[in-house]
Amino acid sequence: MLRVPCPWCGPREEIEFRYGGQAGIAYPTDPDALSDEAWADFLFLRDNPKGAFAERWYHAAGCRRWFDTVRDTATYAFEPSPSPDEGNP
Amino acid sequence: MTARRTPSYGPEIDRAKPISFTFDGEEVAAFVGDTVASAILANGIEAPFRSPVLGRPRGVFSAGVEEPNGFVEISEPWFEPIVAATMVDVVEGMVVGSRPGVGRLRGDAPRGRRVEHRNAHVELLVVGSGHDGFYPARDAAARGERVMLVEQHRTIERGAGGDFRAEGVTYLTRATALGLYDDGYVTVFEHADELDRLWHIRADRVILATGAFERSIAFADNDRPGVMLSYASSRYLEHGVLVGSRTVVFTARGGAYATASNLVANGGEVPAIADVSGTESDLGDAKDAEVLRGWVASGTEGDRWLEAVHLEGPGGARRTIECDSLLVSGGWDPNLALWRAIGGGLRFDDEVHAFVPTDGPPWLSVVGSAAGEVPNDAPYWFVPSEDYSRHFVDFQRDQTIADIADTVDAGLRSVEHVKRATYIGTAIDQGRTSGVITAEVVNALLGESPGWQGPSNARPPAVPVPFATLAGPFRGDLFDPVRTTPMHPWHIERGAAFENVGQWKRPWFFPRDGEPMERAVERECLAVRTAVGSMDASTLGKIEVVGADAPAFLDRMYTNRMSNLAVGSIRYGLMLGLDGMVLDDGVAMRLADDRYLVTTTTGGAATVLDRFEEWLQTEWPDLRVYCTSVTEQWAVVAINGPRAREVVSATGTDVDLSREAFPFMTFHDGNVAGVPARLARVSFSGELAYELHVPAWHGLEIWEAVMAAGTPFGIEPYGTEAMHVLRAEKGYVIVGQDTDGSVTPHDLGMDWIVNLSKGDFVGRRSLRRSDVVRPDRKQLIGLFPEDTHALLPEGAQLVLEDTGRMPMPLAGHVTSSYRSPALGRTFALAMLAGGHELHGRTVYAPLPEGTVTCTVTSPVPYDPDGARRDG
Numbered sequence: 001m002l003r004v005p006c007p008w009c010g011p012r013e014e015i016e017f018r019y020g021g022q023a024g025i026a027y028p029t030d031p032d033a034l035s036d037e038a039w040a041d042f043l044f045l046r047d048n049p050k051g052a053f054a055e056r057w058y059h060a061a062g063c064r065r066w067f068d069t070v071r072d073t074a075t076y077a078f079e080p081s082p083s084p085d086e087g088n089p
Numbered sequence: 090m091t092a093r094r095t096p097s098y099g100p101e102i103d104r105a106k107p108i109s110f111t112f113d114g115e116e117v118a119a120f121v122g123d124t125v126a127s128a129i130l131a132n133g134i135e136a137p138f139r140s141p142v143l144g145r146p147r148g149v150f151s152a153g154v155e156e157p158n159g160f161v162e163i164s165e166p167w168f169e170p171i172v173a174a175t176m177v178d179v180v181e182g183m184v185v186g187s188r189p190g191v192g193r194l195r196g197d198a199p200r201g202r203r204v205e206h207r208n209a210h211v212e213l214l215v216v217g218s219g220h221d222g223f224y225p226a227r228d229a230a231a232r233g234e235r236v237m238l239v240e241q242h243r244t245i246e247r248g249a250g251g252d253f254r255a256e257g258v259t260y261l262t263r264a265t266a267l268g269l270y271d272d273g274y275v276t277v278f279e280h281a282d283e284l285d286r287l288w289h290i291r292a293d294r295v296i297l298a299t300g301a302f303e304r305s306i307a308f309a310d311n312d313r314p315g316v317m318l319s320y321a322s323s324r325y326l327e328h329g330v331l332v333g334s335r336t337v338v339f340t341a342r343g344g345a346y347a348t349a350s351n352l353v354a355n356g357g358e359v360p361a362i363a364d365v366s367g368t369e370s371d372l373g374d375a376k377d378a379e380v381l382r383g384w385v386a387s388g389t390e391g392d393r394w395l396e397a398v399h400l401e402g403p404g405g406a407r408r409t410i411e412c413d414s415l416l417v418s419g420g421w422d423p424n425l426a427l428w429r430a431i432g433g434g435l436r437f438d439d440e441v442h443a444f445v446p447t448d449g450p451p452w453l454s455v456v457g458s459a460a461g462e463v464p465n466d467a468p469y470w471f472v473p474s475e476d477y478s479r480h481f482v483d484f485q486r487d488q489t490i491a492d493i494a495d496t497v498d499a500g501l502r503s504v505e506h507v508k509r510a511t512y513i514g515t516a517i518d519q520g521r522t523s524g525v526i527t528a529e530v531v532n533a534l535l536g537e538s539p540g541w542q543g544p545s546n547a548r549p550p551a552v553p554v555p556f557a558t559l560a561g562p563f564r565g566d567l568f569d570p571v572r573t574t575p576m577h578p579w580h581i582e583r584g585a586a587f588e589n590v591g592q593w594k595r596p597w598f599f600p601r602d603g604e605p606m607e608r609a610v611e612r613e614c615l616a617v618r619t620a621v622g623s624m625d626a627s628t629l630g631k632i633e634v635v636g637a638d639a640p641a642f643l644d645r646m647y648t649n650r651m652s653n654l655a656v657g658s659i660r661y662g663l664m665l666g667l668d669g670m671v672l673d674d675g676v677a678m679r680l681a682d683d684r685y686l687v688t689t690t691t692g693g694a695a696t697v698l699d700r701f702e703e704w705l706q707t708e709w710p711d712l713r714v715y716c717t718s719v720t721e722q723w724a725v726v727a728i729n730g731p732r733a734r735e736v737v738s739a740t741g742t743d744v745d746l747s748r749e750a751f752p753f754m755t756f757h758d759g760n761v762a763g764v765p766a767r768l769a770r771v772s773f774s775g776e777l778a779y780e781l782h783v784p785a786w787h788g789l790e791i792w793e794a795v796m797a798a799g800t801p802f803g804i805e806p807y808g809t810e811a812m813h814v815l816r817a818e819k820g821y822v823i824v825g826q827d828t829d830g831s832v833t834p835h836d837l838g839m840d841w842i843v844n845l846s847k848g849d850f851v852g853r854r855s856l857r858r859s860d861v862v863r864p865d866r867k868q869l870i871g872l873f874p875e876d877t878h879a880l881l882p883e884g885a886q887l888v889l890e891d892t893g894r895m896p897m898p899l900a901g902h903v904t905s906s907y908r909s910p911a912l913g914r915t916f917a918l919a920m921l922a923g924g925h926e927l928h929g930r931t932v933y934a935p936l937p938e939g940t941v942t943c944t945v946t947s948p949v950p951y952d953p954d955g956a957r958r959d960g
Contacts, residue, residue, distance in 0.1 A: 003272035003291065013291075018699070027708045031854035039854050043667055056707070060699065066706045075450070076271050 005078050006059045007067050020056030022046045023068040050074050091315065091394050091413055092130040092325075092332045095355045099329020101244070102127075110183035112137070112161075120329070122243075125174040125185055126152065126159050127328035136314050136393040139189045141516075142487035146393050148314030150484065151175060152324035154241055154265065154552055155302050155521030157484035158312075161185040167202045171517060171553060178243055178263075203284035206561040211235040211259075214275055214292035216266045216427065218245045221457025222298030223253035230257035237290065239277050241265045241552075261288070268549025269295060269431040273452045278554045285558045294452050297428055301458040304419035304443075305522045306339065307471035307480040307490055307530070309388040311417070315395025318522075319348045319416035331357050333414020337398050338362040338378075339386040340418040341469035343370030348416060350374040361410055363400050366466035381408075385472045389415065401472075420465035421458060422525045426547035428455055437540020442468040444525065444543045468539045470529040482530065483523035485516030490530050497534045504528050508545040517553050520545070574627035575724045575788025579796075580806075588809055591692045593628045596808040606810070607908065614814050614910045616805035617774055621730030623795055624807050626780065627788060630675070630694025631723055632701065634685045636714040643677060643685060645709070645850050646701065648834060648843045654679045659754045659771055662687070663834055663842050664697065665852025669861055671828045671837065672852075673697050676771055678756050686719070690824050694720050704851070724788025726795055729778040729815070732802040734960055737761070737768065737779050739798040740791075744768050753958055762794035774815035775952050777960030814907040817918055820871065820949035827869065827904040827918055833861055837869045838925060838948065867901055868924035871946040872932070877914035879941045881906040881934055887921060891933040891940050900932065909951070916950050917943070 002014040028034055028042055047053070053073050058066050070079040102122035109118050112129060119128035126149045129137050136146035138158050147158040152175055159174035165184035177185070212234035215222040222238060230236045236258045243263050245252045254260070264279035273295055277288035303318045305311070315333065319340065322332045335358045338349050343366050349359040350373030359375045363384040372378055381402060388399035390409075398415050400408045422443050429435065433449035438461055445461030471480060477490035488511045496510040504527060507513065513527050514520025520527070524544030532541040572592045580587070585596035586606070598609040616622045634643060640652035647662035654660050656679045664673045673696065675688035689697040701716045728736055734746050744759035745751060756769035764787045772778035783791045796804060813823065822828060822837055833856060834843050845853065855861060874881060887901040901921035908915050921927060927945045934941040947953065 001270055001272075001274050003274070020703075031849060034854065036858055039858065043855065058699070058703065064702060066703060077451070 002076060002078075004057055004059075005069060005080065006057075006062060006065075007069075008063045008065055009059060012059070012062055016059060016061040018058040018060045020058050020066065023054040023056045048073075052079070091133040091135060092330055093133060093334070094131050095326060095329050095331050098326060098355050101327045102329045104329070108179060108181040110179050110181070110185065113186050119179045121179075123179045123328055124152075125161055125177045125179055125183075126156070127325055127330050128179055129159070129174065130325060130332060131328075131330045138187050140312070140484060140487050141188075144189070145312060145487070146314055147312060147484065148394070149174065149317065150305075150321070151303075151318050151522070152321035153302075155518060157516070157518045157522050160188050160517060162188055169202070169555065173518070173552075176241070176552075201555060201557045204287070204555075204558050204561050205284055206287045206289065206563075209237060209259075209288060209290045210292075211237045211290060212293045213237075213296065214239070214273070214290055214294070215258075215296045215298055216275075217298035217300055217457075217459070218242075218253055218260070218262075219298055219300060219457060220246070220248050220253055221300075221459075221462075222296060223248075223255060225296055225456070226258045227255035230255055235259075237261065237292075239264045239266050264288070265552045266427055267551050267554060269427050269453065271431075271450075276549070278550070278552065278558060285555070287554075287558050287561055292452070294454070297425075297453065297455045297459050298457050299424040299427065299455075299459045301421035301423050301443075301463050302521055304341075304422050304470070304525060306341065306386075306417050306419040306469065307482050307526055308339075308386050309472075309474060309476070309479045311386070311389070311479075312481040312484050313389045313391055313395050314393065315391065315413055316389065316415045316417060319345045319418040322414070322416055323348050323351050326351055326355055331355055332416075333395075333412065334358060335360060335412045336414040336416060337386075337400075337410055337412045338364075338416045338418075339398075339400075340416075341365050341467040342418055342420045342464065343368035343466055344464055345416065345418045346370040346372055346375065348418075349378055353377075360412065361400070361408075365469055368466045384408075386415065386417070387472060387474070419469050419526075420467070421463035423455075423459045423461055423463060424521075425455070425459060426519065426521070426551050428453070428459070430547050430549055430551075435543045437543065439540070441465045442539065444540065468529075470526045470539075471533075482526050483511070483513040483516065483520060485518050486512045486514075488513045488523075493527060493530050494534055497531060502531070502535060504531055504542055504545045507531055514545055519547060519551070572628070574625050575785050576625045576627065576726075576792040579789060579792055580625065583806065585806075585808060590628060590809070593691060595628055595691070596625060596806070598808040598810050599806050610808075610810045610814060611908065611910045613805055613807035613811035616803060617730045617776055617807060617811065617815055618911045619731070620803035620805075621728060621732040621736050621799055622805045622807040622811070623736075623792070623799065624727040624729070624812055625792065626725040626727040627723070627785070628691040629720070629725055630689030630691060630697060631719045632687050632689065632694070632698055633680075633717045633719050634687055634701070634714060635683060635717070636712070637683055638712040638714050639683055639685055642701075642705070642709070642712050642714045643687070644847060646704070647677070648850060648852070650844050650847045651677050651679075651685065654685075656681060657755055657757070659756055659769060661754075661842070663839065664700075665834070665850075665855075666830075667852055667855065669833050669852040669855030669858065670830050671824055671832050671834060672700075672830075674822075674824050678767075678769060692825060694718065722785055723782045724785045724791065726781040726783075726788075726792055727773070727778060728781060728795060728799075728804075729772065729774040729776045730804075731777055731957070731960055732799075732804075733777045733779055736795065736799040736802050736804060737781070739801070740794050741798070742766070742768070748959055762791055762798075764791055764794075766791070772958050773812065773821060775819040775821075775955065776815075776957050778958075813905065814909060817905045817907055817916070818909055818911055818951035820869075820918070820947070822869065822918070823905070827920070832867075832869075832920070835861075835868075836866055836920070864926075865923045867920035867922050869904075869948050870901075870919055870921050870924035870927065871948040871950050872903065872906075872917040872919050872943040873946055873950070874915055874917070875942040875944070880908060880915045881917045881941055881943070882936070883917075885934045885936060885941075887919060887932045887934055887943075889930075889932055891935060891942075897935065903934065911951055916946075918948055921945065 102120040106121035138147040156173040156175040163169040213229040218240035267276045273292040279286040353374040359378040384402040387401040390397040434447035480490040588597040643651035673693040767782040769780040885903040888897045906917035
């Protein structure tokens with residue numbers, strides 16, 4: 001079980017969190033303008049790298065805030081989370 | 090002769106405190122401080138154990154957690170089905186038995202030990218109390234860090250200067266680290282005097298000072314009672330036990346000479362040491378021992394206990410020496426089970442002829458002999474022979490070198506495959522004495538050099554742990570939180586049968602005078618259709634959505650428009666996933682321009698709130714909206730039926746209930762029975778209905794008031810089953826029952842609720858994906874079985890043609906199925922491919938007990954024109 005670095009609460013047990021998948025996938029500004037293929041790409045396809053991966057977490061049983069962080073998918077090590085003021089990676 | 094007590098030495102036991110226990114029905118004398126294994130040895134019990142598969146006589150082989158032979162069941166003073174005799178401290182009156190054969194768990198439910206779980210957070214956790222763990226523990230504690238140290242034995246290890254006990258360190262003894270997990274999470278099983286304790290420890294750093302296991306050597310009949318790992322003889326001296334009167338030592342390391350010396354110093358005799366190590370070592374007190382350089386043990390003799398050992402020397406020389414004890418040492422192997430289970434690497438070190446740790450997680454380190462500081466002198470694992478059929482490798486699984494050779498002959502190369510083919514390493518001892526030997530036997534059979542591949546991986550738990558300990562206090566009422574409504578005591582009093590909806594207990598039906606469920610549900614349904622019924626709807630998810638942008642926000646979350654809802658009005662809404670599939674439904678009440686109360690399904694409340702917050706935080710942080718769960722703040726009574734208006738009126742309210750003043754899908758705040766209340770005209774039954782929302786602490790009071798006022802009108806409480814029947818008669822879907830995450834609004838025939846002109850909303854774009862607009866998608870329909878008594882099972886598959894032969898092309902499935910008192914027949918809702926176009930057609934549900942023929946209908950079999958909702 002991981003210790004997830006919440007930028008507001010500090011490191012907390014993984015069971016307090018919900019995983020949110022890849023970070024930085026913005027909701028398209030005009031979904032209607034997208035082809036089926038482009039919409040499906042947004043909807044279903046995500047990167048799956050070995051190594052550093054920017055991902056979203058939700059501190060559901062804590063401060064209930066979403067945040068982005070970077071985790072190594074091979075070692076599970078989190079990069080230090082930016083402070084809340086520094087924005088997202 | 091076998092083993093016996095030493096004349097005086099034995100610091101682990103207290104000879105002033107004799108105790109006794111029962112082993113396999115016989116009384117056995119022991120002292121305080123004995124383990125079951127040391128007492129069995131001290132009493133000279135021959136062949137105390139049998140091997141599980143072949144039934145060969147076996148004795149105690151080790152003095153620790155790696156024991157492969159000596160497993161016992163404890164039945165008094167507590168129950169433990171299987172545990173190593175080497176790890177159990179004897180207590181007065183204890184009753185233990187050997188576990189012959191492959192074992193069978195007792196069918197009864199014997200008394201287990203008391204169990205608790207504890208959590209701890211420390212800067213440093215050290216596993217193992219030897220001197221290698223002592224120094225870092227001491228230094229960290231001196232720096233003011235929180236330090237815990239886990240030791241599997243009863244006592245902290247001793248050095249020349251006394252116990253390795255440091256100031257400020259928290260010690261857990263008779264405690265075993267079961268597993269290491271990510272980021273320094275460690276579970277520890279502590280066998281305390283009064284109870285079993287499972288520790289959940291978070292440590293910034295973990296140091297493994299887990300030492301090394303002595304390596305066995307495989308040779309013919311190496312499993313005979315009286316054959317033992319050499320270190321164990323020294324360990325048993327600490328318990329005042331001399332493991333044999335006449336002991337031969339077979340070793341690949343010079344260090345075993347000291348063991349021989351110890352035995353002689355305590356009254357034993359060591360006639361010979363067969364030594365393949367090629368080193369010169371000091372015999373100490375064992376100066377009478379004949380050192381046979383380059384000799385090996387090639388076999389043993391004896392019936393129930395060792396009587397002689399056959400030795401083989403250079404040039405084919407042979408000797409047989411009578412003895413009652415044979416000590417074996419192939420060297421030391423670092424104990425890296427925990428290290429490997431968390432992904433730590435191994436490499437073979439040619440200097441120490443052993444597998445040593447390489448890379449591991451940054452918070453974890455290994456010290457001392459576990460790190461590879463092992464004084465091995467030779468790469469030696471088994472005695473070469475013509476016949477390997479009695480060279481035992483895994484005693485628990487009764488597997489020999491010949492068995493390994495069979496699997497390698499069959500083409501297996503990886504130890505992981507050999508393990509699964511032979512079961513080596515899969516027994517309770519987890520192959521601690523067999524893993525490395527197996528790897529090296531496989532390496533040799535493949536013609537590879539030592540260390541070519543290492544032992545198979547280890548997994549937690551490191552020692553057997555009772556399920557009861559893992560469960561801890563989390564059973565019975567504490568297994569999962571139970572949520573009840575304010576009206577729950579009334580339901581209990583009334584004898585309701587309950588069903589679990591998520592963590593909620595909801596009344597399922599209210600049987601009268603022991604009537605069966607079917608009768609109770611029929612009675613409840615008829616009450617609602619002909620008079621009036623009341624249901625506890627408090628479990629409905631309720632979220633207040635507040636803020637200047639709340640109307641715009643809800644427009645984006647629901648498929649229909651909520652921004653133009655008038656204050657005081659209510660609208661049904663459907664929520665989709667981004668993929669366009671139905672996620673949840675409920676109603677929105679507009680409390681004020683900037684304030685809505687939205688309801689969700691009972692099971693979906695948390696998901697919907699999470700989802701609201703996700704969109705607000707991650708995509709639309711500019712929207713000024715706050716969401717608050719108020720599910721438990723409001724108790725809700727749903728009053729349904731043609732006489733509902735009269736009941737609410739009789740309950741006493743200042744709200745004008747007339748049709749004109751209080752139309753369908755509106756609400757009014759006011760007082761009911763003297764309690765501040767919100768009355769809403771929503772109906773999940775199709776009948777005239779009021780939902781009565783009151784602050785939760787008035788819930789029971791208002792429920793009782795409604796029931797009292799309703800008595801003259803024939804009010805009946807009804808449960809979720811009747812509610813399901815009533816809503817299905819009206820074709821109202823239940824998200825999660827009639828839908829399964831692959832159903833669109835169109836599939837449900839609910840295009841009317843999708844507003845494609847209002848702007849974007851979650852899931853909108855997906856509604857025109859090519860797969861979503863296929864005409865042959867499964868669509869919601871009603872089903873009337875031809876036989877009006879035939880009740881289709883929910884989940885039954887539907888086919889268009891009943892060919893009578895499997896397989897048949899499947900066309901759909903039943904999602905809801907009931908007996909309808911109002912219709913006087915059974916009916917069902919189902920998802921049927923292209924179903925919207927198939928009304929009137931015959932379909933079939935082939936079931937084991939016979940095919941049910943059905944007619945496809947509209948999914949609104951009862952009151953399709955909605956004539957009843959205004960009473």
